[in-house]
Amino acid sequence: MQTIVGFLSRPHGFNVLTTIGKLEKFKILKIYTHKFNPRSQDSNKHVRDDFELFVKKCEELSIPLETIDSKYSPIENCPECDYIIEVSWRYIIPSKIVKKSRIGTFGIHRGKLPEYGGAEPIKQAIKNNEEEVILSAHYLEPKIDSGDVITTLKYDLPNNLPTDLEEKIQQIRDDITPLFSKITLETIEIFENK
Numbered sequence: 001m002q003t004i005v006g007f008l009s010r011p012h013g014f015n016v017l018t019t020i021g022k023l024e025k026f027k028i029l030k031i032y033t034h035k036f037n038p039r040s041q042d043s044n045k046h047v048r049d050d051f052e053l054f055v056k057k058c059e060e061l062s063i064p065l066e067t068i069d070s071k072y073s074p075i076e077n078c079p080e081c082d083y084i085i086e087v088s089w090r091y092i093i094p095s096k097i098v099k100k101s102r103i104g105t106f107g108i109h110r111g112k113l114p115e116y117g118g119a120e121p122i123k124q125a126i127k128n129n130e131e132e133v134i135l136s137a138h139y140l141e142p143k144i145d146s147g148d149v150i151t152t153l154k155y156d157l158p159n160n161l162p163t164d165l166e167e168k169i170q171q172i173r174d175d176i177t178p179l180f181s182k183i184t185l186e187t188i189e190i191f192e193n194k
Contacts, residue, residue, distance in 0.1 A: 002188070003081040005100070006031045011173075012110065012180040013087035014053055019181030020085075021061045028063045029079045035067040038090060045069075083188060086140060087180060098140055104191040108180055109136045109145050110173070112152070117145030122169050132156050133172060135179055137187040151190055153183040 004026055008017050013033070020026050033054045036045040051067075058065040068075065071091040080100045086093060086107035098105045111121020112134035125133055133155045139147030155176050161168045 001025060001027050002083065002103075003079075004028050004083045004085060005078060005081045007084070007086040007089040007093060008032070008054075009034045009048075009088040009090070011050055012108070012177045014050055014057070015177050015180045016085060016087050016108075016184050017054070017057055020184070021057065021063070028061065029081050030064045030066065030077070031058055032066050032068055032075065032078075032089075034069055034090060036069045083191070084140070085184060087184075092142060092144065093140055095142065104188075105140045106137050106150055106187055107140050107145075107147070108183055108187075109138060110176060112136060113138055113145055113149050122172050123165070126165065126168060126172075130157070133176060135176065135183050137183050150187050151183065153179055153186070155179060 002025060004020060006013070006017060006028060008014065008031060017028070017031060021028060031054065033051070035047055035051050037048055039045055054065060066076070068091070075094065075097050078097050078100055080102065082101065082103045084093070084098065084101040084105040089107070109117070109121065110133065111117065111125060113136040116124045122133055135153040135155070137150045137152070138145065139150065141147040155172075157172065161171055
């Protein structure tokens with residue numbers, strides 16, 4: 001059985017948690033998530049809409065859950081594991097935590113790397129008239145979205161997207177959410193076959 005620690009947030013992070021949580025070949029040792037919205041999106045930092053989903057799923061699967069909402073908060077009691085998986089994590093994961101992974105530590109980014117690293121990769125792709133969005137699994141490095149790409153997964157943009165930019169972005173986010181668990185499992189398979 002392979003052990004996993006997840007730094008997961010948002011619906012696509014929840015997708016990874018629920019999918020891996022169902023598979024008998026994995027044991028999730030701990031999940032870290034964000035409880036509050038980022039200040040850049042919500043000046044009052046309300047509780048995230050999906051936070052209770054993480055709480056309930058972790059309770060259901062008997063997985064310890066820890067919240068981190070500041071880059072200055074220490075990551076405590078991170079167990080050694082086979083894999084560390086990062087999806088939509090706001091902060092750099094320190095190298096001392098990355099080293100707790102015996103096999104691989106990787107993140108999933110909803111944009112082609114290095115071209116669309118950083119914030120709002122879907123919006124960047126739309127503004128550049130891309131016809132697809134590329135999910136990128138990459139090694140974690142001290143700089144956000146800078147690690148070498150391990151594998152990618154392509155999502156062709158449909159012709160019937162809304163014309164409003166924010167609605168268009170939200171539909172794409174919703175459409176690609178199930179792909180996060182798919183690329184996560186493909187990435188683990190790449191590590192297994194090394």
